[in-house]
Amino acid sequence: MQNVGESAEIRKCKQRMGELRNAGDGRSVREFGDAQRNRRRRNQIDGLRNAAGVLIRDERGKADIMADYFQNLFSTEAGDDRSVLDCLTRQVSEDQNSMLVKEVSTEEVKTAIFGMHPDKSPGPDGLSSAFFQTHWDVVGEEVVNFCKLFLHTGRSIIDNVLLTFESNHDMNRVQGDRGGYGALKVDMSKAYDRVEWGFLGRVMTKLGFSERWVSLMHECISTVQYRVLVEGKEWGPIVPTRGLRQGDPLSPCLFILVAESLSAMLRVQEMEGGLQGVRVARGAPRISHLFFADDCLFFFRANNLEAGIIGEVLKEYGRASGQQVNFVKIAIVFGNNVGREDKEAVLESLGITEQQGGRSYLGLPGFVGRRKREILGFIREKVRNRILYWGNQFLSRARREVLLKTVLQAISNYAMNGWNFMHKPDALVTRVFKARYFPNCSFLDAKPGSNPSFVWSSIRETQNMLREGVRWGIGNGEHVRVWEDPWLPNDANPYVSTHNPGFESSTLGETNGLYFVRSAYRILTEMCVTGNGYEWTAVCDLNLPPKIKCFFWTLCSLRLPTKDALMVKQVRCNPLCTLCGLENETAVHVFANCAFAHLCWRILEPAWVLTEMDSIGQWVQEMFLSLSRQMVEKVIVVCWALWENRNNSV
Numbered sequence: 084m085q086n087v088g089e090s091a092e093i094r095k096c097k098q099r100m101g102e103l104r105n106a107g108d109g110r111s112v113r114e115f116g117d118a119q120r121n122r123r124r125r126n127q128i129d130g131l132r133n134a135a136g137v138l139i140r141d142e143r144g145k146a147d148i149m150a151d152y153f154q155n156l157f158s159t160e161a162g163d164d165r166s167v168l169d170c171l172t173r174q175v176s177e178d179q180n181s182m183l184v185k186e187v188s189t190e191e192v193k194t195a196i197f198g199m200h201p202d203k204s205p206g207p208d209g210l211s212s213a214f215f216q217t218h219w220d221v222v223g224e225e226v227v228n229f230c231k232l233f234l235h236t237g238r239s240i241i242d243n244v245l246l247t248f249e250s251n252h253d254m255n256r257v258q259g260d261r262g263g264y265g266a267l268k269v270d271m272s273k274a275y276d277r278v279e280w281g282f283l284g285r286v287m288t289k290l291g292f293s294e295r296w297v298s299l300m301h302e303c304i305s306t307v308q309y310r311v312l313v314e315g316k317e318w319g320p321i322v323p324t325r326g327l328r329q330g331d332p333l334s335p336c337l338f339i340l341v342a343e344s345l346s347a348m349l350r351v352q353e354m355e356g357g358l359q360g361v362r363v364a365r366g367a368p369r370i371s372h373l374f375f376a377d378d379c380l381f382f383f384r385a386n387n388l389e390a391g392i393i394g395e396v397l398k399e400y401g402r403a404s405g406q407q408v409n410f411v412k413i414a415i416v417f418g419n420n421v422g423r424e425d426k427e428a429v430l431e432s433l434g435i436t437e438q439q440g441g442r443s444y445l446g447l448p449g450f451v452g453r454r455k456r457e458i459l460g461f462i463r464e465k466v467r468n469r470i471l472y473w474g475n476q477f478l479s480r481a482r483r484e485v486l487l488k489t490v491l492q493a494i495s496n497y498a499m500n501g502w503n504f505m506h507k508p509d510a511l512v513t514r515v516f517k518a519r520y521f522p523n524c525s526f527l528d529a530k531p532g533s534n535p536s537f538v539w540s541s542i543r544e545t546q547n548m549l550r551e552g553v554r555w556g557i558g559n560g561e562h563v564r565v566w567e568d569p570w571l572p573n574d575a576n577p578y579v580s581t582h583n584p585g586f587e588s589s590t591l592g593e594t595n596g597l598y599f600v601r602s603a604y605r606i607l608t609e610m611c612v613t614g615n616g617y618e619w620t621a622v623c624d625l626n627l628p629p630k631i632k633c634f635f636w637t638l639c640s641l642r643l644p645t646k647d648a649l650m651v652k653q654v655r656c657n658p659l660c661t662l663c664g665l666e667n668e669t670a671v672h673v674f675a676n677c678a679f680a681h682l683c684w685r686i687l688e689p690a691w692v693l694t695e696m697d698s699i700g701q702w703v704q705e706m707f708l709s710l711s712r713q714m715v716e717k718v719i720v721v722c723w724a725l726w727e728n729r730n731n732s733v
Contacts, residue, residue, distance in 0.1 A: 097730060112316035127314070146318035149311045156276050157323030158308070164282050164403030170347040184295045192227045193219065236449050242512040243373045244379075245538055250370055250382055251514060253363040253537035253550075254418030264361045265429055267384040267393065272409035274377030275325040275334055278341055279405040280305060285343050303333055325405060342374050345400045349381075358391045359384050367510065385421040385577035410435065504542070505549065512732040516542075529552065575579055621707065625716050631723045638722065639703055645670050661732045662725070673721050673729065674703040683721055688714055713730030 102407050130140040131148045138146055147657040201213035215222060229423060254264050256494070267590035271277075280301060287297045307328060310319035327334040349372050352358040360371030361382040373380040383389040401407055413435050417426055430436060504513050504526040520539055521529035527546055554577055555563050557569035562571055622635060638642050646668040660668040662679040674680055675696040684691055691709060 086711040095158055113636070126366055142313065142316075146311060146313045146316075149313065150318055150321055153309060153311065153321050156273060157321060157326045159279055159324040160405060162402045162405065163284060166399050167344045167348060168285060170351045171286065171289040172347070173289070173291040180291070180293040180296065184293060184299075187227075187230055189223075189227045192230050193223065196226065224653050237564065243375050245512050246370060246515060247375055247380060247520070249363055249536050250361050250625065251416070252538075253361060253519075256418075256534050263418035263425070265383055265390070265415055267381040267383070267390075267433070268378040268412075268414045269381065269397070270412035271377040272407045272608040273377070274406060275329055275338060277405040277407060278338065279325050279328050279403075281406050283337060283341055286340055290340065290343070300333075300337065304337065305326070338377075341404055341406075342379075344404065345379075345396070346372065346374065348396050348400060352392055352396065358389055359461050364519040365514055366522060367515050370511075370515070374403055385425045385429050387432040389659065390429040390432040393482065415726075418676060455586070504613045504624070505553070592677045625712070627716055627719060631720060635719050636722050638674070638726075639699060641670060641699065643670055643726070647675065661729050671699050671702060674725065675699070680725060683725065684718070687717060687721060 128145060130138045131145050132138050133144075134151075135146050139148060196212060197221070199212035199216075201216060202211060215226060251266060254266065257263065284297050284301060287300065288294070290411050304327060307323060308319070309321040309323065310317040311321070312318075327337055349358065353360065353371055354368070360369035362369045370382055372382070381393055383393060397408060415430070415433070415435060419430075434622055467486075503510060504516065507513055508517075516539065517526075520532045520535070527550060529543065529546075531543065535543075550569070553569060554572065555568055571577045584715060622632065622639075625632065627635075641648075646656050648659075648670075658667045660666055660672060660677055662673065663677050665678065666672055666676075675693075678683050681693055684693055688710065698704070706718060710718065
């Protein structure tokens with residue numbers, strides 16, 4: 084029997100070790116056990132000091148210290164928010180309020196339920212979304228009534244990254260020793276945990292949200308309790324009176340409303356002339372601050388006056404909202420034309436020290452100079468560390484595929500993708516770059532410019548790719564060059580060959596006129612592919628388990644470790660086919676020409692006429708042309724079973 088206090092993690096580890104032991108892999112069992120013991124040893128807490136400085140080692144004493152810490156963290160503190168609220172103006176109209184509080188429809192609830200992944204974590208009742216989706220005809224009405232009963236009681240992260248790069252580049256390209264700018268990066272300590280509920284409600288009211296909506300939001304954030312998990316045991320409860328829950332999809336939206344008050348205070352200072360944001364070119368909008376969650380970046384003239392204003396704004400904001408600046412993570416950099424005296428005055432006014440090395444914003448370097456390989460090497464290191472992480476070695480092929488898609492690709496996309504100049508002309512990032520690099524033309528005609536930044540040079544590399552997918556939509560033709568621009572809906576030749584008039588407005592990549600990373604990926608793939616290849620989209624759309632899809636991809640790409648492939652790598656083995664014992668084993672023989680495989684295919688589909696195949700590619704194309712989709716799925720599953728049988732016989 085399992086001990087009552089045994090944690091779920093320990094039970095999971097024991098189960099995994101049992102699986103490895105039954106598989107006969109003693110070395111893997113030892114490695115897994117050693118790794119888990121080392122992990123528990125690293126995570127074990129020997130003792131904690133209480134408020135009086137006394138070291139406490141007993142289990143209950145350590146738990147009480149943790150519970151007290153979080154209780155204090157989540158306890159509200161009185162503050163004066165009048166000066167902050169005075170800077171806010173109404174943003175929500177009556178029509179928008181009516182839309183927010185209108186009665187939810189049955190179709191909306193059903194769409195939300197069926198939009199959830201069936202196998203995600205269950206709710207407090209222990210039922211996953213798959214239960215409600217499967218038995219919607221039984222429980223649907225009750226779920227809709229519950230939702231109705233409850234309700235009756237921007238910019239992307241990539242935009243901020245680009246603006247940060249460009250602003251820092253502008254600060255560093257200006258020469259001289261007077262009138263320069265500084266960039267202050269501020270991190271809020273426990274930002275979500277310190278949000279005052281009362282302040283959040285008053286901010287929402289000042290922005291124009293209805294009293295009913297404010298009350299609903301308060302119910303969402305205030306009905307929560309926490310417990311501290313110490314070495315497998317729960318201690319608590321902790322009843323908070325402030326803070327937003329981490330992981331709640333509603334929390335980022337509510338935190339943005341809190342941060343809006345800080346943004347409003349800075350805008351007031353700009354209008355009064357107290358702050359002067361950085362401007363990368365004549366005609367470009369000034370940028371005084373960039374926010375994303377608890378990351379804040381301020382741009383200001385490097386003098387003690389503007390630094391003092393930012394310091395006072397942060398203090399007033401903290402007193403009102405409960406936010407506290409994390410001085411350990413605060414950093415500041417100055418432009419090349421800021422003198423030493425101005426630097427010292429700013430640092431003294433803010434009470435910080437200058438940090439030049441290793442500065443970053445949103446996980447990316449804030450400035451890229453000449454040593455690009457060294458600065459951007461973090462992407463390669465992150466990918467490498469994820470791949471080499473010991474725990475990932477036990478993942479199946481399908482799970483490793485998920486890891487690559489959801490984690491590793493996201494790291495690269497986070498740093499290198501998302502150029503929206505073509506379909507977001509009014510966005511702040513587009514206005515800044517247009518004023519700096521292409522004020523009198525479109526992005527596709529933009530030149531490198533004088534002293535371009537690293538990000539602009541990188542963005543310009545996408546011009547040729549965009550030209551392959553760009554098409555002009557119907558309009559009055561005022562901005563389109565009839566003979567030079569691609570505006571005809573003809574993939575083979577989108578350029579005009581008649582004297583017809585032109586059109587206006589561009590549509591990029593997708594049928595809805597928007598351009599996404601997938602659009603660029605598809606175009607680049609089409610540009611790079613040569614010769615005939617498999618229709619991988621058709622394979623991915625098959626209704627098969629991920630591990631079988633991975634197996635079939637390995638087969639089609641000739642990466643299965645058949646005996647002929649092993650012998651090429653100098654692995655000694657009997658070259659004869661394990662299934663029939665008559666011919667040498669190759670991929671095309673095992674699945675297409677082997678007598679044992681032919682017997683399987685005749686049983687599965689007697690009408691399938693089989694001939695001698697020269698390659699796996701020929702066999703796969705024949706299969707897709709001759710068989711229905713359902714039969715193709717069955718054939719692939721049998722292929723997987725054949726390979727499993729072959730492996731068990733070796």
